[in-house]
Amino acid sequence: MSLVIRKYCAIRDGRIRVDGEAVFSYEGQDGFKKFIRTAYKHFQTDYPKFFKMDNLSKLGFLSVEILLKGEDILKLHPAEKTGIILTNASSSLEIDEKHFESIKDRGQYFPSPSNFVYTLPNIMAGEAAIRHKIKGENTVLINKYFDPELIFILVELAFKSKSLSCCICGWVEQYENNYESLLFMVEKDNNNSAEDIIFEPSNLANIYKRNNEDGRINTKA
Amino acid sequence: MMADVYAGAENIISSLGFNIAENIANILAVNTGIVLDKSGKYSPIPLPLSVIDHHRLDELFAQNLSGEEKSVRYTMLEKMFIISIKDALRQSHIKISSSDTLIIIASTKGNIDLLQLELQNKFGRERIYLHELGRMIAAYFNNPNTPLIVSNACISGVLGIVYGERLIKSGKYKHVIVTGGDLMSEFIVSGFQSFQSLSMNPCKPFDINRDGLNLGEGCGTLILSSDPAVLAEKNPVKILGGAGSNDANHISGPSRTGEGLYLAIEQALRSSDVHAAELDTISAHGTATDYNDEMESRALSRAGLEKVPVNSYKGYFGHTLGAAGVIEAAISLQSMKRNMLFRTAGYEEHGVSQNINVISKTEEKEINTCLKTASGFGGSNAALVFQK
Numbered sequence: 001m002s003l004v005i006r007k008y009c010a011i012r013d014g015r016i017r018v019d020g021e022a023v024f025s026y027e028g029q030d031g032f033k034k035f036i037r038t039a040y041k042h043f044q045t046d047y048p049k050f051f052k053m054d055n056l057s058k059l060g061f062l063s064v065e066i067l068l069k070g071e072d073i074l075k076l077h078p079a080e081k082t083g084i085i086l087t088n089a090s091s092s093l094e095i096d097e098k099h100f101e102s103i104k105d106r107g108q109y110f111p112s113p114s115n116f117v118y119t120l121p122n123i124m125a126g127e128a129a130i131r132h133k134i135k136g137e138n139t140v141l142i143n144k145y146f147d148p149e150l151i152f153i154l155v156e157l158a159f160k161s162k163s164l165s166c167c168i169c170g171w172v173e174q175y176e177n178n179y180e181s182l183l184f185m186v187e188k189d190n191n192n193s194a195e196d197i198i199f200e201p202s203n204l205a206n207i208y209k210r211n212n213e214d215g216r217i218n219t220k221a
Numbered sequence: 222m223m224a225d226v227y228a229g230a231e232n233i234i235s236s237l238g239f240n241i242a243e244n245i246a247n248i249l250a251v252n253t254g255i256v257l258d259k260s261g262k263y264s265p266i267p268l269p270l271s272v273i274d275h276h277r278l279d280e281l282f283a284q285n286l287s288g289e290e291k292s293v294r295y296t297m298l299e300k301m302f303i304i305s306i307k308d309a310l311r312q313s314h315i316k317i318s319s320s321d322t323l324i325i326i327a328s329t330k331g332n333i334d335l336l337q338l339e340l341q342n343k344f345g346r347e348r349i350y351l352h353e354l355g356r357m358i359a360a361y362f363n364n365p366n367t368p369l370i371v372s373n374a375c376i377s378g379v380l381g382i383v384y385g386e387r388l389i390k391s392g393k394y395k396h397v398i399v400t401g402g403d404l405m406s407e408f409i410v411s412g413f414q415s416f417q418s419l420s421m422n423p424c425k426p427f428d429i430n431r432d433g434l435n436l437g438e439g440c441g442t443l444i445l446s447s448d449p450a451v452l453a454e455k456n457p458v459k460i461l462g463g464a465g466s467n468d469a470n471h472i473s474g475p476s477r478t479g480e481g482l483y484l485a486i487e488q489a490l491r492s493s494d495v496h497a498a499e500l501d502t503i504s505a506h507g508t509a510t511d512y513n514d515e516m517e518s519r520a521l522s523r524a525g526l527e528k529v530p531v532n533s534y535k536g537y538f539g540h541t542l543g544a545a546g547v548i549e550a551a552i553s554l555q556s557m558k559r560n561m562l563f564r565t566a567g568y569e570e571h572g573v574s575q576n577i578n579v580i581s582k583t584e585e586k587e588i589n590t591c592l593k594t595a596s597g598f599g600g601s602n603a604a605l606v607f608q609k
Contacts, residue, residue: 080466080484091331091351091372097410100336103411106265116412117473117598120329122373126599129467137465137483138601141382142351142370151367157387161492163464 002189003199008170009067010211011039011059011181016066017173017211025065029102031177035219036062044070052114053127053172055179060086060124061131061183067168071185073132079164083136084125084168085155087143090164090175106115124172136203137163146171155186171208182208226460228382228388228445229452230312231551233438234402235538236271238278239281240308243246247553248537249259249583251285255423255435255539263307263410263566269423271437271539272483273331273406274603278304295357296332296344298404302358306400309442314451315396318363325369325385325395326355328543334406336457358400371543375506375597376465377401378441378546382593383463387446395447401547402440409542410436424509426533426565427518427579429572434508437539441547443554458554459495463605468485470600475512479520482594482602486524489604495505497525501588502562502580504553506595507533509567513596518573526592532580536566546595548604557588557609 010017014026014035022063036058040050045065053061064084073082095118102110117123121141129138135156143150155169155192170183186199197203232240237247237252247254258499273442275297282300285307295303306317306324309604316323331351335341355368369379369388378401385397403409412421413436419431425553449457466488468481477484490497503526505517514533521527541548556563564583571579 083465084467086279089350089352093349096330096333097336099412100408103407109411111411111415113412113473117416119408119412120372120374120598122599122601123472126467126472126601129469129600130472133469135467135469135481137485137488137603138373138467138599139371139384139465142355143373144350144352144366147323147367153388153393154384157384157391157393160391160463161387161464163488163492170322172228212519 001157003156003186004026004189005184005188005203006187006196007067008207009183011063012211017039018066018139020210027162032174032179047131054092054118055116056092056094056121056174057124057127059179059181063172063183064128064168066133067183067185068132079133079135081136081165082134083158083164084128084134084138085158086125086169087141087147087171088121088153089142089144090173091142092119094175095119107197133194146208148201148208151204152199152201182211223390224447225281225540226386226445227449227452227457228443228451228460229454229457230309230443231537231554232307232308233439233548233551234273234301235548236273236437237537239277241551241555249564251564253423253566255592256257256445263405263407264414268410268419269421270405271435273438281383281401294308294344296335296348298402299354301358302400302402303361304364307397307441309398309444313444313453315446317398320365321395322364323366323369323388323397324359325381325399326358327371327381327396327547329372329377329403330375330409333408334404350353360434363417363535373601374599375542375545376496376509376595376603377486377543379593379595379603379605381547382443382460382550383465383603386460386463389445393398396444396451398442399445399547400440400442401544403438403542403544405436405438406507411460411463418510419510423567424535426507426509426535427514427565427571427573428568429570430510431509431514431572434510434535435539438543439538439541439544439548441544441551443547458557458607458609459606461495461606462489463603464492465486465601465603468600472599475516475596476600477516479523481516481600482520482522482596485602485604486520486592486594489606495590495606499590500526500592501530501590502556503529503531503592504549505531505533506536509535515573518575518577521577522575527575527577530562530580532563532565550593553593553607554592556602557591559589560585562586
């Protein structure tokens with residue numbers, strides 16, 4: 001069975017690319033929050049719940065949103081056969097610290113359910129699943145780096161177990177102003193397009209590397 | 222050729238004991254580990270919680286250490302993982318330092334207690350990261366592979382087993398050690414309190430008077446292998462397959478219809494090549510919140526599983542989050558090996574809309590095929606199938 005990358009989306013350093021082409025760039029140097037809000041507006045996303053999400057979920061949500069823009073995913077694949085497999089390094093550390101601050105002092109003890117629910121990294125996958133009505137398997141795994149081999153093996157095994165016919169997979173990492181995402185939409189190869197990239201570790205690694213290099217060049221310019 | 226996958230050598234560290242024998246003895250006696258905690262350590266108000274004996278854990282750990290290891294400091298959670306894995310290894314013949322063995326760790330919050338400055342200063346901030354916890358565990362056992370770390374709320378443990386099964390079936394690894402653990406913390410307790418999902422009494426899964434869950438801490442470990450001989454048992458249990466799903470409905474509430482869990486069960490049965498009629502028992506999630514148990518009853522009914530004896534072990538250990546799936550799978554293996562159905566602690570009067578068959582007394586029954594399910598925040602569900 002061979003799998004192909006139908007589409008990919010990368011976010012980093014204020015820049016968003018789809019299939020390697022720049023689709024949005026934010027020149028401001030005022031951090032993640034401003035960037036993600038500006039990007040949300042740029043893509044004319046109409047989803048008020050976005051503003052209630054923690055920063056990690058905002059990044060995950062918008063990454064999936066842009067990846068799936070123009071794709072009628074539920075026409076292409078059954079909802080229960082479309083999965084989400086994500087990796088990241090910091091889990092939900094930023095909102096964890098926020099929740100912790102709210103309970104640190106017993107005299108000012110105000111834990112909030114709307115913060116607490118985001119102290120689980122898989123909520124970002126849940127938010128994307130709700131938005132796109134995707135009902136397949138979803139998993140979040142923690143790894144120190146973007147690891148092409150890890151992503152490849154887990155996604156391939158999920159396809160082989162006959163659980164999936166499409167998978168949104170990759171890396172969504174955010175802590176304060178350090179953020180980075182790279183998502184792939186992966187399907188079985190049905191020879192629809194000669195341009196499709198084979199889903200294999202070396203291609204994942206090359207795409208990640210190219211995106212990082214481009215980022216640096218653009219930052220200097 | 223696809224390899225068969227066997228599971229065994231189970232360990233549980235919980236409020237009811239530090240190994241399988243202690244835990245099962247307490248389950249047979251219907252003792253609950255959920256007790257009113259007045260320490261103030263986890264909550265400003267007294268709450269029923271299921272907490273392990275930390276003193277015993279420390280002592281056991283100190284006995285285990287060689288001179289070299291004493292120079293490294295381990296957190297409470299890391300100690301729990303290490304002792305649990307060691308007990309599982311004693312019951313098997315696998316070599317954990319071998320490259321054909323992978324460690325899978327399931328945890329929702331890992332070393333989250335290190336957000337406290339005092340602990341952070343002692344262990345270093347880096348250890349808050351789950352991948353760093355994973356590195357510590359692998360290094361302790363000289364395992365050369367980077368552990369796979371699943372952090373998927375309350376289904377982490379079941380998903381860890383599902384991934385382990387797939388990795389062995391595909392031939393990627395010969396042996397996988399799946400360990401799931403989470404520690405009690407004010408972080409977790411205050412969060413669940415803010416959701417008003419905690420009961421002030423020992424929980425009552427599927428009961429008419431259920432009014433919320435109890436939190437627990439603990440660790441469970443299973444060893445999965447393509448070679449039944451390493452599990453040192455006459456008839457080791459097989460894992461046939463598993464699957465996950467998402468409700469795509471709400472991030473903090475279960476679906477009303479149970480559709481997501483139903484989809485996970487259907488897919489798990491399909492990937493296992495097992496029909497619903499073949500199931501002898503089900504180990505459900507059964508947190509004893511109003512919505513969760515009702516959702517599960519609908520999913521089971523929809524899957525045609527109303528008659529299959531089903532239990533929840535939450536009345537014994539509380540909800541141990543990332544550990545729950547592995548701990549409950551370990552008890553399911555015991556239930557199969559002993560051909561015994563264990564009573565659902567806390568269940569007295571049927572309290573869900575569907576007529577599911579909740580196990581109300583411990584009894585002998587031949588059990589060949591067992592379904593384990595889990596559901597959690599983020600709308601996630603998972604299911605897997607064991608067979609003798």
